[in-house]
Amino acid sequence: MFLNFFYILKDIGIPVSPTSFLTLQKALHQGAIQTLDDFYTCARAILVKSERYFDLYDQAFAHHFEGVPLPEDDGFEIDEMSRAMLDEWLKDPKKLADILGMDEDALKKLSPEELLDYFKKRLKDQDGEHHGGYKWIGTGGFSPVGHSGHHPGGMRVGGESRNKSAVKVANERRYKDYSTQGPLTQANMGEALKRLRNMIPTGPKDNINIDETIRETIRNGGEIELIFDRALKDRLKVILLIDNGGWSMDPYIQVVQTLFDYAGAQFKEVQTYFFHNTIYDYLWEDPARYKKPKKVVEFSRLDPDTRLVIVGDASMAPYELMAHDGSIHITQRSGRPSIEQLKFMAKTFPHTVWLNPVAENMWGYTHSIMAIYKIFSMFELSLDGLEKAVEKLMRRD
């Protein structure tokens, strides 16, 4: 029963599991669900496990039981698809232009938003003509290897824009809140991060050490001698700085997202700040980099034992890093070049790593990566790199 409904939920993007569907059947079988209202609430409680999907569930429910058409644009599958397409385009503009039957030059003139809209339209057309016809998109294609895509319209559109100077970013897409998007996926990333812990005995001595107590009691000739220890607590403070600016980081959102999710789950004390491209006068607590700025100089007041993890592609025009007024945001030109700020951070926190989503063998081709590489220990944002980074962060020196 309600098999169709189940598959609509699945198709619309809600992670539903067969087990929970069986549970629903059990509930129906027991006669616990009498009315459609009951069904609505109970099926939701059983099938949908996060309030993020409640809205989608409502849409699917209205569609299935009342025939309301599913909204097409909002289905985030299409969004994901077009995003993947954009990435594909960054890698090989020509191929995509061919496939879409468009002139490469005409394609280049579109702004990214227009491009996305165009993709979406095309996707829908395709869906109408033959299902499953967009396999060639290759959703997994977030690899940084590929051609350089440069946008002649004046806006930089990807991390792939190697060696090309960025023009001041005008259409910045702000509201990429890594912290609220998407479920956890790569469990092994969490495993790698797990080692980033520093268990120190803290607090009053109120934990009884059984082994020591028995040993001491025996030494005492059977007279009980209680030995107490302090409890072990993870006292590691972690600051996570994430580059969420502009288009150059977009291909890496998934991987950064995963990292962010795990950081939140793993560490007791993790503070996250955001920046764009590189660090100037301020870092922001909110992903939109708008509401809660924090002066970089204020970081000197924090515990120098704090582990600092910076995530960014470190790819930018040389002047953005070196010039006194290098910031692409006009409000942030205090006269200290970004490279000085980076050196300041590295000096303030001895335990610092820079995680770069760009593949390691490509670093040598970008001037700014090499410059930053000289300041921070840089690791690739991959499982391997992450493990090395954790090792570096935990080293006692």
Place this chain on the structure above:
Amino acid sequence: MSQESNLKFQGAKKYVLDQELASIVNISMKLEMPLILKGEPGTGKTMLAHAIAENLNMPLIVLNVKSSMKLVEALYQYDTLTRLNDSRFGDSNRNVSDIDEYIKMGKIGQAFCADHRTVLLIDEIDKADTDFQDDMLDVLDQMQFDIIETDKTVQAKHRPVIIITSNAKKDLSDPFLGRCNFHHIAFPEPKMMRKIIAVHFSDIDAKLAQNSIDAFYKMREVDSIEKKPATRELINWIRALNADPDFRAKDLIKGQLPFLGVLFKKSPDYERATNIASRRRMF
């Protein structure tokens, strides 16, 4: 089907139940599945368990999860120290060679061993490590656990009604969610809030209730407030207003909001709220 599973939850004296939540609670009891409740603080997640226990006349067992908690602590504890003490002095009537005498049940263990069906509230499970949830999967699935020291299995005599709460900060792990039913309690609408207030203050002046609730929702909308006031704060605020002999309900309309410290508990929030309250009239 046993008689017990036919019990229906219908709300309690001090708890205003919305119909949706009632049917979710009832279906979870019928399916004998744990129910996970998420939602902002102050939406009555914890209160729900109390209300169920009160309404169905079941004992309530509360497991307050702490950040350093291991699952074993919630299941049982092997009291080595007492045993050591007894073996040395021998002045108790416990049998030192019988380990069972030194096993104390934790909260989950108590719920399993109880002679009657109980309500087990696992409060703020997201505080603990993800390991805690993972370890709990089997226990919830099988409704049993092993005591390693004595190699015995504790089986639940009656499957407890399990309510698990989580503050929306972190996502729980997928396999864990798969074994539970889920509900997200939204912040109550003003209409609902009126009912809640009516339940808590039976003889409240209608005007005071109305004005304070209006003011409360207005204050919740103030921008960039770190910790929004919740139901608990509103109830305390009304209590404070009631206690003040100089206070008149129509002051609230004029934008005079006394005792803002009851609503806003972080100093930047408080300053912001006082500023705004004094600057603009609320209505």
